[in-house]
Amino acid sequence: MRVLMFGWEFPPFNSGGLGTACLGLTRALARLGVDVLFVLPKKLALDVDHCKILFADPSLTLLSFNSLLVPYISAEEYVQLRGKGAGRWSHSLQEEVVRYALLSRDIARNEHFDVIHAHDWLSFMAGIEAKRVSGKPLVVHVHATEFDRVGPGPISQFVYEVERRGMDEADWVIAVSEFTKRIIVDRYRVPERKIQVVHNGVDESDYLKETATPEVVKRLKDEGNSIVLFVGRITLQKGPDYFVRVAERILEFEPNVYFVIAGSGDMEGKIIEEVARLRLTDRFIFTGFLRGDDLHKVYRAADVYIMPSVSEPFGIAPLEAITHGVPTLISREAGVAEVLTHTLRVDFWDIDEMANKVVALLRHPELRKTLCLHAREELKRINWNEAAKKCVMLYNEL
Amino acid sequence: MPAVCFYFQVHQPMRIKHYRLFDIGVDRDYFGERGEGNLNNERVLRKVANKCYLPANRLLLSLLHRHPEFKVSFSLSGVFLDAARQYLPELIFSFQQLVETGRVELLAETYYHSLSFLYSTDEFRQQVEKHRRLIEELFGVKPRVFRNTELIYNNEIAREAESLGFEALLAEGADHILEWRSPNFLYRPVGGRAIKILLKNYRLSDDLAFRFGERSWKEYPLTASKFAEWLTGHNGSSDVINLFMDYETFGEHQWEETGIFEFLVALPGELLSRRDNFFVTPGEAAARWEPVGELDVPHYVSWADIERDLSAWQSNEMQRKALESLYALEGAVLARQDLALLEDWRRLQTSDHFYYMCTKWFADGDVHKYFNPYESPYDAFISYMNVLHDMRLRLREAERRDEHHIAIKRPAAERQ
Structure with a gap:
């Protein structure tokens, strides 16, 4: 054939x-x-x-x-x-x-x-x-x-x-x-x-490489900070603006959190401006588009991965996050939710519920571990x- | 001459509403969901009462009138009775009518349908006592037989039940504790003096509770005469066949359309028409038969899931964390002597909260999912932990109030 x-x-x-x-x-x-x-x-x-x-x-x-x-x-x-x-x-x-x-x-x-x-x-x-x-x-x-x-x-x-x-x-x-x-x-x-x-x-073998955490992120984590990660094109479809809004809400409750946006796209300038307007610039890290080891490192450093997509036909990134042992929170409608049950789900517009869930993930290692344990098991079938x-x-x- | 012993568990938890981060410190009404969903406790109670409790009670009452030999037993959890008293008093009345026939035995259990035995013997005893008082107040009877939450059982629980004065207790007739022995006799626990164990015949019980309406089951459809024939077949080789199940089997787990009510109507007549069959309640069984052997159960068994152990409530880190965090508050809650706080803390002990956090088989969409009013076990955990967070705030506030109280009182005392 x-x-x-x-x-x-x-x-x-x-x-x-x-x-x-x-x-x-x-x-x-x-x-x-x-x-x-x-x-x-x-x-x-x-x-x-x-x-x-x-x-x-x-x-x-x-x-x-x-x-x-x-x-x-x-x-x-x-x-x-x-x-x-x-x-x-x-x-x-x-x-x-x-x-x-x-x-x-x-x-x-x-x-x-x-x-x-x-x-x-x-x-x-x-x-x-x-x-x-x-x-x-x-x-x-x-x-x-x-x-x-x-x-x-x-x-x-x-x-x-x-x-x-x-x-x-x-x-x-x-x-x-x-x-x-x-x-x-x-x-x-x-x-x-x-x-x-x-x-x-997802091919799990692709993501299992041991990688070092980037020095800057490592320092943040050593100081007791957590990392919440967005990976994707910075474009309307992926909901980066919701990511910024939820960050603001999360910081009201958990001040020691940094937000990483890994990706580039047509809304990049707009999002950077929005972050500045909310005076959150010192809490955000824009890595630009990453691939290979650089992307693996960012996944590895993250405590929580969010995919607040407005419309998501599938969404492979949450599966990648799971292979790196990162718990995930995704839009309820995302196609990947049809095969992945061990994830948290929200409506992309529900900023409060998203914050509720992310803060719970940050506060309770037991929640993160249970999610990851089962999600990795589930991934073997995806x-x-x-x-x-x-x-x-x-x-x-x- | 096999006797048949029916026992039905009646319980509804007070489910925690979708309680978010933003509700901590603001909203103290943890169980007061008013919306359309299955977290609305009043709504669920009314639904189950209409599908199951009320029609099944009516039916049992008429069977008790028709067959003077017919008998059944119930355990009614304290949280269920509280909810019924609050939302649906006629439901209490309908159970009272059954008990008044003198042929319906009520069993003892922990008021809050809790796992307290696993965490605090003091709390366990308090809850058993509180439940005993409530049953006496509402029904005028004193339970003599104990059943622990979800039939959780081991040697220690038997000893504890005996020390509390019970004559018998119920347990799951799991294969791994019985080995070659039959569940259709009474047993004596290791280290027990007089207390007896009644074991659930899980095959025959589950034929009704789980398989009754299953079209792919080779025995489908199960008629009352066929089932009576199976029971009668134990003639000569059994003392008592214990059919233990959730009362919700009738009309809720097995819908009315499966014919479960018609089955129940016909069963006593079918059984009694066959030679030597009769009915007993657990207390009567304990008085009538001597144990045929000793049962050594060092590890916990229960009637939950195929594992029949504690994994439905304790198998993942979330569940263990939630339970530990809850019982860590015991000393502080009791020290406050604040009834509202105590009541909330106890309602949080109901085993269902931890069952909802169970991740075993979650992806396969099995019974845990069917019974789960939350979107996922993770959602159950998040609301629960947010509530515990608020409980800790309340405790701290109360402590501060007390300190303040002492601080303003002292100068007055000094003046005297």
């Missing part, structure tokens, strides 16, 4: 959970004997259209093609990134998505594969074109929809249309949670029988092998 897979990002070139998910899934597919040819738009230093990156594992081939399609990009950001009159890039995000789709035809013609699997909207058109050229079945994998990204704001009609067309032309639609499946049914009018829920997982098995079952049904 060979799968032609279209994505947006792949570690170490990732800025969010999608890359982590693609890595986890492809590795688990490889373990099941499935060959994956992973196509990735990426701004390359080389002046070539695409190149094959071969991994040590021969069943995974990464194919990068030169593009400005960076993950989580908006149309405005694309124009900014392109700069003035940059010769080789398309004029707009829309055109670049189309260019990706056109280039995918060449790949589809030249490579051998049995199934096409496309992750999220930037790659859907590429998937559709590949299907048209090769006649092979298409699976689209929805990790987030436009409705998650924009919150209550106006959606981009273009993005919505691409998502809908992808789902229409697909032979199977994979949703990362029941939460996302409902959105796909309600907002995109996809018949339920065409949608399968495949929950993400792994990529299960997700990969479901995908293979779907491929075989095509």
Whole structure:
């Protein structure tokens, strides 16, 4: 079985959970004997259209093609990134998505594969074109929809249309949670029988490395302080503004707490300003986007992890926190809550309840330990092998 | 000639409301949830009374009238009786009617349905005494048989029950304490003088309590004649078959639609129509039969969960912390002689609070989840610990008041 897979990002070139998910899934597919040819738009230093990156594992081939399609990009950001009159890039995000789709035809013609699997909207058109050229079945994998990204704001009609067309032309639609499946049914009018829920997982072996606590954090902890952690893009969907508000409430009761935001994003400036306005600057640490060991260190140092997402189709970060022995508090609606029971849940807008729970976690080591103990046990069942098995079952049904 | 001994446990805890960080020091009404959910104690009591207690009591009363040989026994927890007196006095009346027939025995237990025996013998004795007084006041009878919370039992509890003057006590007929022996006889505890143990026949009891309405069970549907046949089958090899269960089995755990009430209506007649069958209450059983052997139970057993040990209340760190923190306040609470404070502290001892914090099997959505009015065991723990925090504040306030009191009194005394 060979799968032609279209994505947006792949570690170490990732800025969010999608890359982590693609890595986890492809590795688990490889373990099941499935060959994956992973196509990735990426701004390359080389002046070539695409190149094959071969991994040590021969069943995974990464194919990068030169593009400005960076993950989580908006149309405005694309124009900014392109700069003035940059010769080789398309004029707009829309055109670049189309260019990706056109280039995918060449790949589809030249490579051998049995199934096409496309992750999220930037790659859907590429998937559709590949299907048209090769006649092979298409699976689209929805990790987030436009409705998650924009919150209550106006959606981009273009993005919505691409998502809908992808789902229409697909032979199977994979949703990362029941939460996302409902959105796909309600907002995109996809018949339920065409949608399968495949929950993400986590590879615990990735996170078990012993790491040293960063010196600055270590000093804070030695002085008797606790760390409350936010990991994620600083963007509306992830609720960083609620994190700041809950911090203010927590500090009324537990003054020896520091709040760490690990991530970057379009709301970063706004959040930093808000923290300053509340005079909490000396209580906040902004680490910027972290990956690998740096991210592990921050997890390890944390006493509590919060995911106050406004809309969260899945949310892998809480699972990562658990692998590091950190108890979690997550939005009630998050997709991950469908598979993770040993976590605290809140409504993202309920600042008081969030503070109530975080303070309880900080005050009672017994609560933290019991949560972690059971969550780690539960995590053994939330792994990529299960997700990969479901995908293979779907491929075989095509 | 097997006798059948029915014992029903009737208990409702005073559940703690969603008590948050912000309520500490402000809100002292820990049990006063008024909303729609299952933390509203009045609402739950009314619901269970309508589904179970009232219709089942009516039914038992008519059975007692119809069959002069029929007998049952109950234990009614003090917290349950308090709630009934406050919210639903007709419920007390309906139990009084049953007891007045003279064929309904009431058993003794800890007033607060507590785990006090595990933490404080003094407190345990106080609660047993308080419960005895309440039963006497409401029903005019003096219990002679003891059952500890959730049938928690070991050698020491038997000794303690004997020293308190009880003639018998109930325990779970768990396989690991009985080994090859039958639960259908009376036993003598190690070190006991005259006190006797009645053991629950858990297979036959659980056929009603857990399996009755289960369609996948191979014996489904269980009819009264079939069950009477099973019981009669013990003829010649048993003294007494003890059917011990939650009273809520009737109409609440097994819904009315399962036919559990029809079953109960038909059962006494079916049993009595077969040769040699009769009914006894626990006190009568103790008076009638001698123990057939000695039972050595050094470790605790209970009737909870498949483990039948203390793990339903003590298996994780949250539960142990909550229990330790609660009983650590004992000396300070008693020293205050503040009745409201004492009452709250005792209501916090009810075993259900710790059961709600149990994380065993939580993810599998089993019975713990079914009985849990909180979103998770963690939520139960958080509200509980916030309440204890407030209790400590109250104790400190009271201490300070006392100091103040002494400080202003002293000059007056000196003037004299």
